[in-house]
Amino acid sequence: MTELLDLADSVVARAKEGELVEAFLTRSRTTEVKAYNGDVESLNSAASAGIAVRVIVDGRQGFAYTGALDDPALHETLEEARDNARFAGVDEFNTIASPDGVAPPDLVVDTGKLAGTPVDRKVELALQLERAARAGSPHIRGVDTAMYGDEVSVSAVATNTGVRAETESGVCYLAASVMAGEGAETQTAFWYGVGRHLDELDLDEVARKAVDRAVRMLGAKQPASRRLTVVLEPLMTAQVLSLIGSTLTGEAVLKGYSPFGERVGESIGASNVTLVEDPTDPDAFGASCYDDEGLASRRVPLVDGGVLRGFMHNSYTGRRSGEGSTGSAARAGLAGSVGVGPRAMALTPGTLTPEELYASVGDGLLVQNLKGLHSGVNPISGDFSAGAEGMLIRDGALAEPVREITIASTLQRMLQDVRAIGADVHRLPMSAAGVTLAVGDVTMSGR
Amino acid sequence: MIEHDVIKRTLQAALRTGGDFAEVFAEDRRGSSARLDDGRLQSFNSGRDKGAGIRVVSGETTGYAHTADLSEEGLRAAAEAAAGAARGGGGGTRTVDLNRVQGPDVNHVGVLPETVEKDKKAELLLRADVAARSEGDAIKQVIAVYADNRRRILVANSDGVLAEDDQVRTRFMVQAVAGADTGMQTGYESTGFTMGFELFDQLDVEEFARTAARRALTKLRARPAPSGALPVVINRGGGGVMFHEACGHGLEADAIMKEASVYAGRVGELVASPLVTLVDDGTMGPEWGSFSVDDEGKPAGRNVLIQDGVLTDYMWDNLRARKADRPSSGNGRRESYRHTPMVRMTNTFLVNGTEDPDEIVRQTPYGVYVASLGGGQVDTATGDFVFGMTEAYLIEDGQITDPLRDANLIGNGPESLRNIDAVGNDFAFGPPGMCGKDGQSVPVGDGNPTLRVASLTVGGTAA
Numbered sequence A: 001m002t003e004l005l006d007l008a009d010s011v012v013a014r015a016k017e018g019e020l021v022e023a024f025l026t027r028s029r030t031t032e033v034k035a036y037n038g039d040v041e042s043l044n045s046a047a048s049a050g051i052a053v054r055v056i057v058d059g060r061q062g063f064a065y066t067g068a069l070d071d072p073a074l075h076e077t078l079e080e081a082r083d084n085a086r087f088a089g090v091d092e093f094n095t096i097a098s099p100d101g102v103a104p105p106d107l108v109v110d111t112g113k114l115a116g117t118p119v120d121r122k123v124e125l126a127l128q129l130e131r132a133a134r135a136g137s138p139h140i141r142g143v144d145t146a147m148y149g150d151e152v153s154v155s156a157v158a159t160n161t162g163v164r165a166e167t168e169s170g171v172c173y174l175a176a177s178v179m180a181g182e183g184a185e186t187q188t189a190f191w192y193g194v195g196r197h198l199d200e201l202d203l204d205e206v207a208r209k210a211v212d213r214a215v216r217m218l219g220a221k222q223p224a225s226r227r228l229t230v231v232l233e234p235l236m237t238a239q240v241l242s243l244i245g246s247t248l249t250g251e252a253v254l255k256g257y258s259p260f261g262e263r264v265g266e267s268i269g270a271s272n273v274t275l276v277e278d279p280t281d282p283d284a285f286g287a288s289c290y291d292d293e294g295l296a297s298r299r300v301p302l303v304d305g306g307v308l309r310g311f312m313h314n315s316y317t318g319r320r321s322g323e324g325s326t327g328s329a330a331r332a333g334l335a336g337s338v339g340v341g342p343r344a345m346a347l348t349p350g351t352l353t354p355e356e357l358y359a360s361v362g363d364g365l366l367v368q369n370l371k372g373l374h375s376g377v378n379p380i381s382g383d384f385s386a387g388a389e390g391m392l393i394r395d396g397a398l399a400e401p402v403r404e405i406t407i408a409s410t411l412q413r414m415l416q417d418v419r420a421i422g423a424d425v426h427r428l429p430m431s432a433a434g435v436t437l438a439v440g441d442v443t444m445s446g447r
Numbered sequence B: 001m002i003e004h005d006v007i008k009r010t011l012q013a014a015l016r017t018g019g020d021f022a023e024v025f026a027e028d029r030r031g032s033s034a035r036l037d038d039g040r041l042q043s044f045n046s047g048r049d050k051g052a053g054i055r056v057v058s059g060e061t062t063g064y065a066h067t068a069d070l071s072e073e074g075l076r077a078a079a080e081a082a083a084g085a086a087r088g089g090g091g092g093t094r095t096v097d098l099n100r101v102q103g104p105d106v107n108h109v110g111v112l113p114e115t116v117e118k119d120k121k122a123e124l125l126l127r128a129d130v131a132a133r134s135e136g137d138a139i140k141q142v143i144a145v146y147a148d149n150r151r152r153i154l155v156a157n158s159d160g161v162l163a164e165d166d167q168v169r170t171r172f173m174v175q176a177v178a179g180a181d182t183g184m185q186t187g188y189e190s191t192g193f194t195m196g197f198e199l200f201d202q203l204d205v206e207e208f209a210r211t212a213a214r215r216a217l218t219k220l221r222a223r224p225a226p227s228g229a230l231p232v233v234i235n236r237g238g239g240g241v242m243f244h245e246a247c248g249h250g251l252e253a254d255a256i257m258k259e260a261s262v263y264a265g266r267v268g269e270l271v272a273s274p275l276v277t278l279v280d281d282g283t284m285g286p287e288w289g290s291f292s293v294d295d296e297g298k299p300a301g302r303n304v305l306i307q308d309g310v311l312t313d314y315m316w317d318n319l320r321a322r323k324a325d326r327p328s329s330g331n332g333r334r335e336s337y338r339h340t341p342m343v344r345m346t347n348t349f350l351v352n353g354t355e356d357p358d359e360i361v362r363q364t365p366y367g368v369y370v371a372s373l374g375g376g377q378v379d380t381a382t383g384d385f386v387f388g389m390t391e392a393y394l395i396e397d398g399q400i401t402d403p404l405r406d407a408n409l410i411g412n413g414p415e416s417l418r419n420i421d422a423v424g425n426d427f428a429f430g431p432p433g434m435c436g437k438d439g440q441s442v443p444v445g446d447g448n449p450t451l452r453v454a455s456l457t458v459g460g461t462a463a
Helices: A003-012 A071-085 A119-134 A203-215 A234-247 A250-254 A315-321 A354-361 A411-416 B004-015 B072-086 B118-133 B197-201 B205-219 B240-251 B253-257 B318-324 B357-362 B413-418
Strands: A019-036 A039-057 A060-066 A140-159 A164-182 A185-195 A226-232 A275-277 A300-304 A329-331 A338-340 A345-347 A364-371 A383-394 A397-410 A418-421 A437-445 B021-037 B040-058 B061-067 B139-157 B161-180 B183-193 B227-234 B278-281 B302-307 B347-350 B366-378 B384-396 B399-404 B407-412 B420-423 B433-437 B440-448 B451-459
Touching: A003 A019, A003 A039, A003 A071, A003 A140, A003 A164, A019 A071, A019 A119, A039 A071, A039 A119, A039 B072, A060 A071, A071 B040, A119 A140, A119 A164, A119 A203, A140 A185, A140 A203, A164 A203, A185 A203, A185 A364, A226 A234, A226 A354, A234 A275, A234 A345, A234 A364, A234 A411, A250 A315, A250 A338, A354 A364, A354 A397, A354 A418, A354 A437, A364 A397, A364 A437, A364 B384, A383 B384, A383 B407, A383 B451, A397 A411, A397 B384, A397 B407, A397 B451, A411 A418, A411 A437, A437 B227, A437 B451, B004 B021, B004 B040, B004 B072, B004 B139, B021 B072, B021 B118, B040 B072, B040 B118, B061 B072, B118 B139, B118 B161, B118 B205, B139 B205, B161 B197, B161 B205, B183 B197, B183 B205, B183 B384, B205 B384, B240 B253, B240 B278, B240 B302, B240 B347, B240 B366, B240 B384, B240 B413, B240 B433, B240 B440, B253 B318, B357 B399, B384 B413, B407 B413, B413 B420
Parallel strands: A039 B061, A060 B040, A226 A364, B227 B366, B347 B440
Antiparallel strands: A019 A039, A019 A140, A039 A060, A140 A164, A164 A185, A226 A437, A275 A300, A275 A345, A329 A338, A364 A383, A383 A397, A397 A437, A418 A437, B021 B040, B021 B139, B040 B061, B139 B161, B161 B183, B227 B451, B278 B302, B278 B347, B366 B384, B384 B399, B384 B407, B407 B451, B420 B451, B433 B440
16 A cells, blocks of 8 residues: 555544544645747746644534645644534534445546656746747737646545545646737737646647637627627536536535526426536546545436436435435545535437537537636526626627627526537646536627 | 755765755744634644755656654655756766855844733734623624744755745734624734734734724625726725735746746836835834745845836746746745745835825725735736625715725726826835635735725626
């Protein structure tokens, strides 16, 4: 067994009679290279490690974390979590995970190739990306971000109920944000590429798409307000699915925060909407053998042909609902408590290419950027309002660019109003995969 | 936190390969938080994070490395990694004399939160829960969060700067969820200051929680927000985030130097209505975005960004200021020792005007009254920004009428600033904010008197 799991064991071994103890340890190494004007702008190379401990005594739960893994840190974190537990409220369902007999998926995560890549190659990629983006069009005024980044991490969970799990992950990416100009006007766009190692990154595509998408926005105007069908590009769809995913967790449902809480077995979406959380899918960047409580990942059907099938659970919500954990425990870093969340949702794709999908829509709006999803979407009421920019769709093809608009509906309506799903699945290091998605009857606000 | 001789030797190691500038930033942060949800104090959490980041600048390149090991060996290893990343050309030994920098005295902490019994913190949350639920059966859930944070920093650099700061922040938030046949709605109230537990000597926790509950209850009868361009009146203390997005980010020197801002090259020009005077001021203890020295050891400053509509200056950090051969404005901040500093705002606010706020509403035949804004986002290169309204009403015939459901507003920075046609005389600071930029989050304050923008696009669904 590895050093990290050994350390987790050593913490758990100090549990006292009547205590449930969980130790979650991580170690990660990140590299970030930014290029600007033909030079390396910054090179940031960092290793981090830390521990989060949860202690439950008599139904009371305490957490503590420390950004270090030396022996005093491990010891003090346990003591602190133990002390914190005394002040929390009693909840009979508070629990940590126990082995439930589900075998982890057979995923081979090899981070060795990424971890072993020399930094010079990463620097060269960032410099090449910046050059390619600057040279992409005579309209390019500047490349405000051209970067390479990667993260290789290991996490380990151990509990005194017998859970012992270790998860490895590695991902690298390229991202470019460019400014295109014409006279006094400037337009911007962003594109990215993601892979498990550098050979999977398509640098030319990242540069070309960032450039093309900025240039095609030149001349964008604010259109008049109206209702229409919006087509979300894959990255936008993934962001909206993440919001929907947050309403389909046991946590939201049990506390009464989900607009879909009472609706299992009912139709909550159009008949072409099938949504699955599947971290066992080896193609998903969020795939992992275990969740953040150390239980095996499993496939969780959420919506099937528009009908709500169920919710995601961690050990607490699984116990309180009587449905059991679905291996969907999620932590927001070391400092966060243990919540519930998706890491590999995907909509079942349709059969249309993006162009065929635009043709099927006829008249609408292609959204290439959304702003303010954190400020304009309320996952409890379901109200959805976001800043947008993109291209109008007229006579089934892309027409002129538009900006300074919002699109608005509700999460509930949007699921019912799904008109078409593309065949183009984009794997992203987010909680959902992207796919081109057409949603009808959305209000576009402009002039 | 670290002995001066060790700092000097670490800076020497960082410059050994010939960098132009080196810096040691050490941080010791601890905090505690407690969250009440679903009628129970769900858990108590506390944490500690300590380490140092070493920055080396060589020509146009910045190298950065960090370590949780504050021993001399740990610091030297990080210094060598940062120097290697920056790839300076020359070599040799440079010695550094350190001179202590004193910032304004903004941190007046009465009661250090770490000295307060945990059950006192727990009790605040339980009181908030009871008070919010007392507003009626339609209050279905209450979330209340207490959080405190103490951050001790030390900065030293090869220019001889040595500075330390001890920053304590305490915050409290209540969210009520109301439910009825119209669905679920939420109401918030939040407060936070650069101070200790004495925050609660001046806070009526019960009234605070009931305010959040009443907001949620009011929204149960909210109509969908309008769709399209309308006059928008923003309440005192409720709209600083608009200035944060509409121009604040665009006045940060990192965006300016990449010409990724609509305000680049426009100092001395009229960029806003003459009613607009905008200030960023990190010295205003105990406001949420205040500190004594920034995360590069520069004392906090008061910087007038726009005076009577004319752009006067940008905000600067050390790196950008060196390139422009001018002093930093004390706006170099970072989330933690794991991050490189960037140009960031502190407390950014619109200065008082002269008009009677009630009169501004009365003079608005039809529009939207925004009592409270949520977060926002901006593209500095185009100036297009959004911000969310979490409490808003319709204005009809100069009267505030029906509540509106949540929606975003969208506008263009320079256009919106020119379109400000009324500024009230009732300035107030707003609730504490957390500003995200390039993956780093820092506490920022904002404030404004009541004001009106002649036209903003309201992103609702109603015709």
